[in-house]
Amino acid sequence: MKKLTSLLAALCLTAAAFAQQALGPGTGLVSPEINPDHSVTFRLFAPKAVMVQLTGDFLPTRPIEYEMGGQKLTYDAPGIVDLKEGPGGIWSYTSAQLEGELYSYSFLVDGRKVMDPSNVYQNRDVATWTNIFTLSAEKGDKGWYYEVHDVPHGTLAHVWYDSPTLGKQRRLSVYTPAGYEDHPKAKYPVLYLLHGSGGDEDAWTDLGRTAQILDNLIAEGKATPMIVVMPNGVWFNQAAPGAAVNMFQPTFENSRSQSTIEVEESFPDIMDFVEKHYHVAKGYANTAVAGLSMGGRQSCMLSMHYPKRFGYVGLFSGVATTEGNEAALDAVFAAHPKLYWIGCGKADGIMVNSRRLKDWCDAKGYPAILYESEGGHIWRNWREYLTIFAQQLFK
C-alpha cells in the first residue's frame, strides 16, 4: 500500500508534467547560453527545418528603405543571421561579445517566427512577443541595473483608480521603494513615468525594468527613494491586454492617443488618486514627469499645461514642437525647473525636434539638457535614460 501511495504521489507530479508539456514539449537544450567571454550561444532543435535564423536587437542592423509623404527614408531594422545545423538536428549560433544589456530575440524557422522553447523569459512590446535575456558583463554596467540583485526590493502593484474626467476605472502600476510600508509617516516624492504609442501600464515595468533599476540605484545610494507611477497613457483604454473589460488587441493604429487633450484634462485624476492613497511629498520640488516617445510628448505637454506642478521633466525620444508653444515653454522655465532633461538617439527621427527644442532653450538661456545617445527609437535607450534621469531627481 505504501508503494502504491508513493506511486500515486509521483503520478501527481507526472500527470501535471504531462499536462503542462502537452501544449509544448520541454527541451533539454540550454538557450541562450551566456559564455564566459560574454558572447551568447542560441540553440534550437529543428531536425526538419531547411533554414533556421535568428533576429535580435544585438545583431548588426539592416537598413530598410520606406517612403512617407513623398520622402525616401531609412529605418534600421534588427539584423537576421543564419544558424548552422549540427548533429541531432540542433541548430546553433554564437553572437559576438555583448555588453551588459537586456536583449530581445526570436527564431525564424523557414521564415516563420518561433519562440525559443528553451527560454521561458519572454516580454510583450505592444503586440509583439520576443524572448529576452539580460547580461551584465561587470557590476555596475547597464545590464547589471536591469537584473535582480540581493538588495532591498520595492513593491510593484497593479492598482485601479477612478477617472471622473474620462468616466471610467483605469489601471496603473505603482512602484513603492523598499521600506515604504514600514515607514507610514515618511513622505516620498513621485515620478510619473509614461509609456509610448500603443503601450500600456505594463510597458515600463516589463521592458523598462523600472523596479530593478530603482531597487539597484536606491540600494547604491545613487537615487532618492521615490514612488514611480506608471499610468496607461492611451486614454481611451482602461488597462493592458487581459486586464481590461474590453480585451482589445493593441496595434499602433488603434492604440495610440490621437491628441494630448485627454492627457492634460485627465491627468489630475491620477495625481489626486496617488496623493490620496500614498504617503506622498507633494509640490513642485517633489514631483517629476517623464515619458518615452508618445509619453515624452505627453510629458512635454503636461509640463506646459501645469508649469508649476513638475519640478523635473524628462523627455525620452519624444517632445512637443516649440512653435506655437513658445509662451507655454516660457512659463515652464519661469518656474525654474530643477531639471529639464531631453534624451534622444542619434539615429532617431525624433532627434530633429529634440535638437530644435534644445536650441530654442539655449537661445532663451533656459537650462535644458540634451543627452544624445547612439541608436534609435528603442527600449535600450529608454532604460538607459531612466537610469540616468532617476539619479538626478529630488536632490
Place this chain on the structure above:
Amino acid sequence: MKKLTSLLAALCLTAAAFAQQALGPGTGLVSPEINPDHSVTFRLFAPKAVMVQLTGDFLPTRPIEYEMGGQKLTYDAPGIVDLKEGPGGIWSYTSAQLEGELYSYSFLVDGRKVMDPSNVYQNRDVATWTNIFTLSAEKGDKGWYYEVHDVPHGTLAHVWYDSPTLGKQRRLSVYTPAGYEDHPKAKYPVLYLLHGSGGDEDAWTDLGRTAQILDNLIAEGKATPMIVVMPNGVWFNQAAPGAAVNMFQPTFENSRSQSTIEVEESFPDIMDFVEKHYHVAKGYANTAVAGLSMGGRQSCMLSMHYPKRFGYVGLFSGVATTEGNEAALDAVFAAHPKLYWIGCGKADGIMVNSRRLKDWCDAKGYPAILYESEGGHIWRNWREYLTIFAQQLFK
C-alpha cells in the same frame, strides 16, 4: 516647416511601429474570433505550410499511454485538429460551441509550435507558453468570473519578504480587495493560496485569475472581502523567472519541492510578514490555506503541522496520505475547522488519495467535503475550485 513637423511627429510613431514589428510582423487577421453561437474560429496566415494544426484544452482529449513502475497508465492529452487552407494562404478552424471558460491553445505549423501572432494574450504555465482567451457564454458562468468586469477592483502587488528560516528574500503576490487602502482601520481575513509543482508566485494570479475571481465574487456579495497571499512554493527558489537573482529555467525536475519540511518550517515567516505589513484579522476563524497539486499537499501538511492556525483548508487535486498522519489529522479536526474542502477531477490520478482521505474522515465522523469534478489535473478545475471555495470562507 509645419508640414515637416507633422511629418516628424508621424515618423515618431512610424519608426516605433517599425521597431516593434521588426521582430514579428503584425497581422490583419482576427484570431481567435468568438462567434455569436460561442464557437471559436482560429486563423493563421501560413502560405508555405504543408500542414497547420491546433492543439488546445477545449478539444476532445487524446488518450496517451505511458508506463510507470511497471504499470500501464493512460493520460488524456489535449487534442489536435487540422486547420484547412483557404484563399490567400489563410488557414482556419472553427471549434464546437464552447461553454464559458478560460482556454489555452497553440498552433502547430508542420509539427512545430507557433504562437498565434494575432492574439497578444499569452500565459506561461511553469515553462510552457500558450495563447489564451476567455469566453463567457452568459453572465455568471465560469468564464464570466475569469473576465474583468466593471466592478470595484482590488490591488495586485508583487512584494518581497525576508525569510529568516530560508536565509533569503523571497517574492510573493498579494491581492487586497477594493477599498482596502481606504479603510486602514478595517481588518481583513487572509487566504494563503499555494501553487503546484514548478509553478511560482505568478501562477495563481495569471492562469488562476485570482484577482478577477475575487473582484467578481466580492462585487456580487458572494465572497467576504479578503486578502489573498500567493507565495512562491518552491522553497529553494526566490521568485518567478525574470524576477529572481538566479534566472533559473523552471522544469518539473528542478523546480519542485522535494519535501514539505521547508514549507512547515518557513511558512511562519510568511504569516509574520503578512500580519505585520497588512491590516489583518488574525486567528483561526480568519485564516485559510489552500493550494493545488503540490500546493494542496503542502496545505494538507501545513494544517496538520499547525492545527490551530487555519480554520479553513482547501485541497485542490493534492492531498497528503492518511497513513502515518492519523494523529495529525485527528488534531486538525479536534480544532473544529470551519471548512475542510477537497476538490479533485474524476480523471485525476490524485482522486484515489482524495477519496481515501474523504473515506477516512467519514469513518471518523469528521466533516470533510469532497467535490468531484470532471476532467483531470488541469487549471480549469483549479479556477473552479477557487471560485467555489472562496464563497465559503470567513462567513
